[in-house]
Amino acid sequence: MRQVKSWARLLLDLLRELADENAYRRHLVAHGKEPSPEAWRKFCDERLIARFVRPRCC
Amino acid sequence: MRKILGHLLWAVISVLAAFALAGIALNRGEPVNSVWLVVAAVCTYLVGFRFYARFIGARVMGLNNDRATPAERLRNGHDYEPTNKWIVFGHHFAAIAGPGPLVGPVLAAQFGYLPGTLWIIIGAVLGGCVQDFMILFASMRRDGKSLGQMAREEIGRVGGVTALVTVLLIIIILLAVVALVVVNALRDSPWGTFTIACTMPIAVFMGLYLRYWRPGKVLEVSLIGFVLVVLAIIGGQWVAESPSWARVFTLSGPALAIAVIIYGFFASALPVWLLLAPRDYLSTFVKLGVVFLLAGGILLVRPDLQLPALTRFADGTGPIFAGTIFPFCFITIACGAISGFHSLIASGTTPKLIAREWHAWPVGYGAMALESFVAIMAMIAACALPPGVYFAVNSPAAVVGETPQAATATISSWGFPVTAFEMEQWAREVGEQTLLHRTGGAPSLALGMAHIFASSVGRQFLGFWYHFAIMFEALFILTILDAGTRVGRFMLQDLLGHIWKPMGRTSWMPGVIFTSAVIVLAWGYFLYQGVLDPLGGINSLWPLFGIANQLLAAVALCVATTILIKMHGVRYMWITCLPLAWLVTVTFTAGYQKIFSPEPRIGFLAQAAQLQAALQAGKVANVAEAHALIFNARLDAVVCAIFLVLVLLILGDSIRVWYGVLTGRKEARPLEAPFVMTRLKPEEI
Secondary structure, X not given: OHHHHHHHHHHHHHHHHHOXXXXXXXXXXXXXXXXXXXXXXXXXXXXXXXXXXXXXXO | OHHHHHHHHHHHHHHHHHHHHHHHHHOOOOOEEHHHHHHHHHHHHHHHHHHHHHHHHHHHHOOOOOEOOHHHHOOXXXXXXXXXXXXXXXXXXXXXXXXXXXXXXXXXXXXXXXHHHHHHHHHHHHHHHHHHHHHHHHHHOOOOOOHHHHHHHHOOHHHHHHHHHHHHHHHHHHHXXXXXXXXXXXXXXXXXXXXXXXXXXXXXXXXXXXXXXXXXXXXXXXXXXXXXXXXXXXXXXXXXXXXXXXHHOOOOHHHHHHHHHHHHHHHHHOOOOOOXXXXXXXXXXXXXXXXXXXXXXXXXXXXXXXXXXXOHHHHOOOOOOOOOHHHHHHHHHHHHXXXXXXXXXXXXXXXXXXXXXXXXXXXXXXXXHHHHHHHHHHHHHHHOOOHXXXXXXXXXXXXXXXXXXXXXXXXXXXXXXXXXXXXXXXXHHOOOOOOOOOOOOHHHHHHHHHHHHHHHHOHHHHHHHHHHHHHHHHHHHHHHHHHHHHHHHHHHHHHHHOOOHHHHOOOOHHHHHHHHHHHHHHHHHHHHHXXXXXXXXXXXXXXXXXXXXXXXXXXXXXXXXXXXXXXHOOOOOHHHHHHHXXXXXXXXXXXXXXXXXXXXXXXXXXXXXXXXXXXXOOOOOOHHHHHHHHHHHHHHHHHHHHHHHHHHHHHHHHHHHHHHHHOOOOOOOOOOOOOOEOOOOHHHO
């Protein structure tokens, strides 16, 4: 049961990583901020601009 | 005891791999079950991963978990962050998985299942996985530097500039070919066109939801987006059945191409958060979900392969694309076995997330093995279709005949029986007006996937699954289109910024509009040319894309070989030199044939000469179109020649460096970041 839980947690973590939710959390910690619409927009602008200058895979 | 059991287990896996590979290679005359392909692939990947990749990691790279990675040393909470290895694995796999490994094997199935399957497995284990692993390692030891930076530093300026220009050209061809795949899939398909049209307002809604209503709730909005997309698929059936609405959403190839070009321009110029980012999240989740769904479907249904091991088209007379197995099977498979594009990902985000050096082993080598397995699944999906149906969907009208009767009679005469009635029935079941001449690979892949899914849950859902698969393919291809246009725009702005400073500013609107338009027109031109091509466009564009992609892999392997020579001299250079030699041989043979072959269906120049002769003899009905086709064929020949020259340049430059290092004239110092002991605790990862 514990193993199933740990796999489920890993899967959720992966989904959060792919969704940038973990990165947002790290961003808040790094800048000492609380979650807010402003903080999200600032994070988004920085993160997404950096992400979409790299080529996509075929 | 445990050690003995371990040895025994690996002996069993190795024997299984050899047995299954021999089984699919030697079996003739009776249908082969897809499980053979799955066992052969999985066992070979496992053996390659456990022995070959471990050898490379331990002896060649000298991976050391005590050495702090850039993720730890340069940790900034943004790009550089030590991350759990399975999360990095998922991240890396999601980034490298594109339409290439899905479409390439489907097209290569015209030779039969055997050549493509063997190349996917062997090419990945000895080439693709090694390339990804090596570049990831090299970038990780160099603070996460990009392939271009490493090429410039390890080889020289020529190598760096060549890599940059190659990438820009490849992006243009890639975008044209993937756009063509979408256009061919949606042509005269109101159901598909409606569904894909709906994904745009859905993505905008997701963007606004995330920006203003529920900031940061990406998983939540992706789930909402997925439900809306499924509703759009269901609504698409209603649209297709309504005569008035069906007319609105029934678009010809050229009309769709223009719509995609206009869309590409606006999508690349709009703010990222509004359209691109939400659709990127959604397409990533749908992509991963479908890959695992397909794997589950194949294991559940275990379909027999209907296509033979080898078809008569091994001689180069194939209807889908012309050319013999060597070199065209290898060019066509592309990303399923080895992909140059992966080296851009392996030297991009991924090395900045690796927490321990040995994590590069499953991430670099393992993720590519999984990608190769996706290609195997695509091959199974295509080969599970009745061969007559597969060829009827994929063959252009100019080769098999315009009418259903003519097309099915031609295909039946090749030994793949199919009737016009049978094709009508398939089309009716999936809610399409026709499935004939739907070149590009996507419709036949969707049909194969729907066939597998429907076999497990009931044939009455065939239409839903077909359009679900089309939606899945189009969704992430369109994401590649706008993201790729944006990347091309940035590269062009960077280049033009050296000539005129304001052009380099990414916030200067006239510059943004001008460079976006240049990139969109560049790929749009090739797309439109493909749509008008009487041979379906795929015949000329896919090999061009395959050559370009494999040549980029050659650039990556040149960088990897240079690093290996600087580390160990000649001792281990065979690891990257062997795949490099193979790739150079294959791509140069294919490139030469695509330019100079006297067969008009293969050689661009011969095609132009044939059209010119027909024009002079007055045998052409549409003179303007013939002139355009002649120009396009010559342009394709020039683009192909440019690719070959670029790679000759970087290869020549690399050989100069290798010679210098091996003869002691050049310093053999790999430009790695200095060793720093890790302080990362296991619980921090």
